[in-house]
Amino acid sequence: MKLKIAVQKSGRLNEDSLGLLKDCGISIDNGRDQLKAEAKNFPMEIYYLRNGDIPQYLKDGVVDCAIIGENVLVEKGNGISIAEKLGFSKCRVSLAIPKSEKYTTINDLNGKRIATSYPETTKNYLASKGISADLHIINGSVEIAPNIGLADAICDIVSSGSTLFKNNLKEVEVMMKSEAVLAVSPTISSERNTILEKLRFRIQSVLKGRDSKYVLLNAPNEKLEQITTILPGMKSPTILPLAQEGWSSIHSVIDQEEFWDIIDKLKEAGAEGILVCPIEKMVL
Numbered sequence: 075m076k077l078k079i080a081v082q083k084s085g086r087l088n089e090d091s092l093g094l095l096k097d098c099g100i101s102i103d104n105g106r107d108q109l110k111a112e113a114k115n116f117p118m119e120i121y122y123l124r125n126g127d128i129p130q131y132l133k134d135g136v137v138d139c140a141i142i143g144e145n146v147l148v149e150k151g152n153g154i155s156i157a158e159k160l161g162f163s164k165c166r167v168s169l170a171i172p173k174s175e176k177y178t179t180i181n182d183l184n185g186k187r188i189a190t191s192y193p194e195t196t197k198n199y200l201a202s203k204g205i206s207a208d209l210h211i212i213n214g215s216v217e218i219a220p221n222i223g224l225a226d227a228i229c230d231i232v233s234s235g236s237t238l239f240k241n242n243l244k245e246v247e248v249m250m251k252s253e254a255v256l257a258v259s260p261t262i263s264s265e266r267n268t269i270l271e272k273l274r275f276r277i278q279s280v281l282k283g284r285d286s287k288y289v290l291l292n293a294p295n296e297k298l299e300q301i302t303t304i305l306p307g308m309k310s311p312t313i314l315p316l317a318q319e320g321w322s323s324i325h326s327v328i329d330q331e332e333f334w335d336i337i338d339k340l341k342e343a344g345a346e347g348i349l350v351c352p353i354e355k356m357v358l
């Protein structure tokens with residue numbers, strides 16, 4: 075019995091998706107031209123597919139799970155559940171109009187022509203705001219549409235905003251935020267679900283490790299109490315005596331997000347020789 079997982083064949087999700095599986099200890103024979111590969115040390119088959127085609131494969135049960143952009147699931151994936159958010163390929167799906175146009179509320183888009191590759195998402199968003207517009211569905215280079223007179227506005231993916239900027243457009247509404255997710259077929263069997271749970275456990279350990287740092291520092295014993303209140307740790311910090319009398323080494327795990335705040339506080343509290351190491355996996 076093998077779990078069938080779809081990953082994007084090529085494009086923005088491909089490298090990070092394969093990188094995540096690799097960090098989960100799963101090695102794949104990745105002949106570039108193969109559309110299907112076997113994992114060597116995990117009961118899994120990998121299918122290389124177009125991101126946009128994956129929701130249908132999940133619905134039909136051709137694959138059991140997939141690494142896919144959340145925005146594509148919202149567009150085409152009703153009934154497909156999200157098992158894990160994966161923290162990469164972060165972007166938003168937004169409405170944009172020419173920079174020179176004034177915009178006060180979404181009512182300004184009423185009756186306008188909007189070009190998009192995400193018609194369902196756009197239609198639902200506009201309907202929820204009571205707006206009706208004329209949608210033009212195009213598959214790529216959507217940002218060019220207003221410049222060539224095809225549309226008054228667009229709805230597309232925005233990340234850094236540089237494509238909008240280069241095309242003299244401005245973002246006026248964020249319809250949704252998206253990132254890569256692990257999506258699950260509604261028809262997955264219970265045996266394959268057991269393998270999926272193993273994969274999820276590994277993914278969670280890898281992602282938690284990516285979000286955390288292992289910190290080691292030295293401090294005089296009289297500062298220990300103050301320093302341990304600053305450090306969270308998985309349970310509580312580890313404290314070991316140093317060879318030098320009156321000093322200790324403290325080890326702890328810090329969340330990436332609060333990292334610099336905590337380091338500043340540690341220095342103020344008298345910590346010395348602070349070492350910060352990446353964590354490969356955190357098994358909780």
Ligand SMILES: Nc1ncnc2c1ncn2[C@@H]1O[C@H](COP(=O)(O)OP(=O)(O)OP(=O)(O)O)[C@@H](O)[C@H]1O
Nearest residue numbers: 085086087124125126143144146163164165231233
């Ligand atoms: N500029 C971006 N920054 C961050 N994430 C993005 C960006 N553009 C797209 N994404 C995310 O990555 C996913 C894949 O985008 P990509 O452009 O590689 O493929 P695609 O054109 O959506 O799909 P297909 O594989 O069907 O050709 C998108 O669905 C979206 O979730």
Ligand SMILES: O=P(O)(O)OC[C@H]1O[C@H](OP(=O)(O)OP(=O)(O)O)[C@H](O)[C@@H]1O
Nearest residue numbers: 214215230231232233234235236237238
């Ligand atoms: O805000 P930015 O950082 O500029 O990113 C946004 C752009 O990235 C994506 O295109 P992509 O490069 O994937 O090309 P594609 O249209 O061929 O998918 C998306 O469709 C936008 O055009």
Ligand SMILES: [Mg+2]
Nearest residue numbers: 085086214231
């Ligand atoms: Mg793209």
